[in-house]
Amino acid sequence: MSGVTILSPTEDDWHRVRDLRLEMLRDTPIAFMETVEAAEQLTEETWRMRANRGSTPESIQLVAVDSSGAWVGTMSGFVDRIDVGGPLLVGVFVSPGSRGREAGVTDALLDAIEDWARGQADSLTLQVHEDNSRAIAYYRRRGYELTGHAIPYNLDPTRNELEMRRLLR
DSSP: TTTOOOEEGGGHHHHHHHHHHHHHHHHHGGSSSSOHHHHHHHHHHHHHHHHHOOOOOOOOEEEETTTTSOOOEEEEEEEEEETTSSEEEEEEEEEEEGOSSOOOOHHHHHHHHHHHHHOSSSEEEEEEETTOOOHHHHHHHTTOEEEEEEEETTTTEEEEEEEEEOOOO
């Protein structure tokens, strides 16, 4: 994974956070609980807040930046004490040109999220759309297992988000 840096965005990075989010929504619309159209309507203030999401001890937001300065991936997490009872992985995306084991971007981001999650609890939970077979296969390769829990996908309640969890020892 030469030439990729993992960093935490700040409020001043709101333009780049917005651009990456719009790329995410266009690339894999079933993977996120928001439409491109809704995201395009958000204000600068909202984007600044989103860029600053990982600024508390119970949250993390990371981006992968390649050697050209392009933002090529992102992952976030927060401690969900109500529904999950611990850290929850959210907002996972890697640009198509930076995907795959050889690129190492996805693994580098998830390694960093898992390191953060170990300081919160002994497991990390995520929810993945049942039709996102590429993501499910990746998470299984990383040791995540289906828990048997599912929730209706907010943009199409006839489909489900499947819960997966990995023990972090």
